[in-house]
Amino acid sequence: MPAYLRKVALLGKPILLVDGYAGPGVFDDGEPGSPLIMCSAAEKYVKSQYSALFVNHNPSHHNKLQEILVKQGWNSRAKAILGDSSQLLNILSTQLRDQTVFVYLDPFGLKGCEFNTLKPFLTRSNQFSTEIVINMSMPITHRLAAPKAKAEGRENDPRITSNRNRMTKVFGGDYWQEIYFSDMLAGEKEFAVMEEYRNLISQYLPYTGSCPVRESTSSRIKYFITFASRHIDAMLLLNDEMCKAYFGQMHEADFGDLPLFANTNWQSFRTSKQLDSIVIAILKKNPGIKRKALWELIIQEHFMKFTASEYKESVKNLAGRTTGERIIVTYTETNRLNDNCGLLFTDT
Template identity: 25%
Template structure:
């Protein structure tokens, strides 16, 4: 039986703020992009909660609605004389707190969003099937922030890219919860102190798995078996098992989504992650936007939370790794070695983050600032760059390092 978790909404914790910041900051450009393509959008918050915490801070539903407001305002500013009727359908599924959610969204315009009271697993497939029949060229975004891992459904996630025009996922993966249940089902002793591993995880659902088949359905395969076997032998510890499972989970998602990133949420350096936010998309622009978003949230998480506001001379990743420019340059060169034809900048950047993880923000890789890696490579003659437009209105060569608003940039390594 799932926990009610009502105490979770008394006060919004700092890691929930980081999580909702990641969601909200990404949704603004996501909505902008889809509205500019004149395609309808279905946004589903699969575990919506109350909508607002008891301390007055917004939950994920109001975060998403506020992001939509900002996107619409930006779109209307950019198109002041155009007729604009956004086709954005906001759906919120909630089992335990639906009445509170209705009350907290009472000020929303009529018909702007729909609240579905009930279980995610009972409602999501009928919801998606009905939407698929009703709307053509529909773009779907699922925000999946469950109390545990039991309801995660790999087959459902697999089906979305073929059923809809585009599909994106942002999943709160309780990877340690999966490891613990996998140990229990495989009769392996979970050697860690549960009060340390699961402390502060109000999202954790104490409901248990019944079988290996159920765990396979969640993970999308049996790859986790060997990880638990290694853990049982003492070859790896719990932290290494969690990291291995998270990596394999991302690789499994990449069977249907070209780009999959994750952000571990931990409160102290060296501490086990409380959970991982996993983003999946088939579009390089979405990947680069999310990667830069994760990098900015990482600064907040590492500097403000883990380090008490103390700055570091070398920036850290969310995995608490210090990555200097020499390491970044080596990885960029390695990826460039596989780039024999001219490649769009955003596709190259998405490939970098997909391959190596979110090691830095976009400005360290490519920007107009002195010292950014790709700008330095261009200056040193290591890469060839083709920009469109090639010249400014004053007939000077363009030097931009960002795509968008009619600007495109192609690059490849210089042949020896």
């Protein structure tokens, strides 16, 4: 939120933050929930420029959140709304003008993530700034898809039909069937369906990416956080944020309680080998490309795998080689390696 808000503040438009499935504002363990995270950042960075809408259909969540907003003195700018989010989002989308809009959807399960709910925001003119972040639960997709229904002779069960219709509504098409009815592993299906989903969304907002959320490397994915934006900067920012968050959490879960690894962090075991090969492969196809533009291409193909500083380090090392596969810097304004430098691959 801080980086996003600081950036969109410069557009000079009113900023509207919408949390469609807001929850009570604090979790049972006292950790702040999404409305608090959004509001504290907005109060700090765009105090006089923002308004926020937090929707709940559960009255006790609504009341608790309302109380917090009043107590913090945020309630003139941030409104808790009791009602059904799909309806509210539908009405809201017809009222938008030139606001900079951030929509966060985090329902339980899949109900509330229907593609038609997103569509009015996806189809906003790209003159205006629109960002969507959506949390989509994964375990439930397998139950709703019911891949074994045919073999078990239950294909005409109305519940199966209705669940499958829900999948089609959420994913915005029936492409999920080919994936879920295949013999891929469950995790592979999840990545595959999210990729197709992002392809669909990117017809409207071109820059999209997803981060899987799970307890540890060996556990199943609980949900995917997916974002969509009209601007590459959102992707650049979230690439690094999601990479650090994901691999940081995985490291903590996999090694956190092992004394041998007490002094390590998620970066301790990273190697540059894979990134170097990717840099070279994409550079070969784009001779003369500037360093920044090359990074933008890399994150579009390999979202969340590497950070910007790892990339810069890789380019620096490849440019420092004197033989073998390496980078030649063809253009520099300042004699220093920076984003505007032109790069070329060579192995001669």
